Amino acid sequence: MSVLVWVALIIGVPVVLFVVGGSYLAGLLKWEDDQTVGLGYYGRPLAEREAFKRQLRRHAGRLAPMLWLNAKLAKLDFRKARIQYRGVSGPTGSCSAETFAKAAEYQPRAGDVFVATQMKCGTTWMQHVVYEVLNRGNGNLVATGTALYAVAPWIEGRKSVPIEQAPTVGTERPSRIIKTHLPATLCPSGADARFIYVARHPVSCFASCIDFVVTNVGAMAPGIAAFEEWFCSPDLMWWGTWTDHVKGWWDRSRRDGNVLFVYFEDMKKDLPGVARRVAEFLGVKPLNPTELAHVVEKCGFRYMQEHQTSFEMHPPHILQTNAELFVAGTADRHKDVPDEVRQRILQWCARELADSDFPLSTVYPDVAAARP
Secondary structure, eight states: OOHHHHHHHHHHHHHHHHHHHHHHHHHHHHHHHHHHSTTTTTTSOHHHHHHHHHHHHHHHHHTHHHHHHHHHHOOOOTTTSEEEETTEEEEBTTBOHHHHHHHHTOOOOTTEEEEEESTTSSHHHHHHHHHHHHTTTOOOHHHHTOOGGGTSOBTTBSSSOOGGGOOOBOSSSOBEEEEEOOOTTTSOOOTTSEEEEEEOOHHHHHHHHHHHHHHHHGGGOOOHHHHHHHHTOTTTSBTSOHHHHHHHHHHHHHHOTTEEEEEHHHHHHOHHHHHHHHHHHHTOOOOOHHHHHHHHHHTSHHHHHHTGGGSOSSOOBTTBSSOOSSSOOOTTGGGGSOHHHHHHHHHHHHHHTTTOOSOHHHHOHHHHHTOO
């Protein structure tokens, strides 16, 4: 062969492989998205969901070189990985401007129970607490292989049971359990519905947000500086900043009697007490000792971690096909953040909450102490 032929082969073959691999990856991303909208994934029986994951793993194996190269060439850009609705950002793919608008315009029903949080603050955990309280400890998600998202709609999300198809849970107070991360300014209100808000230490929330993003984009995750900018930016942070989220829902809880404000850390310290509060707030009769024990067992970290298939927070995709969805679940996750980053976030939170009557010094004294 001539030198020109060898040069053409050396240059041309990688280019062809790159183009073919890119087309394969693009088609796969479109296919997996189509397969997981609405009940496309969560509505399947457990065996079919597991088969779908295995199928994705096979594709991931074939695309390993392309995924490696993609991770080297591109990092997640939070400015591009978002949709926006009325000034509030959300993650591309999981949500859309249309789903945000539909959620904001929804008219709550009397039996609706909204579980609201900023992301990574105990949403799935509280949803399951509500589910088990309404079922008086006799919920059967795990026994039947049912996914929580097949029962509880994520109102502004694209990938759960649609709210109009959501079943009611419990017999004493038949309720639809609705997940949302919407700030108080966007979340619909209704006097006869119930809203449970869960707040978590801001730096623990930050650390868990990093875990979640890394779990979903792998080596494409940016450095910690990009995460810090995202977390503290009203324009970039999905569903708004932690401070705006907490202030808005705290004010709403003080104004409206149908909002229960709960802390993630209290759920860690006294889950039985929180379960009793939830039961009282929802107006069901008190749980007897046996019922309460069942609720606490099924809503414990170990039980939910052992049965993750019922509590997946996101459908599997090509970058995340075998993720640990409950990474740590600790109340002091903030201690794992580098001290200089931790201190900047604490000081920022203290400044942002300076004009709020949120009980910062009581609940998160290290944040209050960071005030200049």
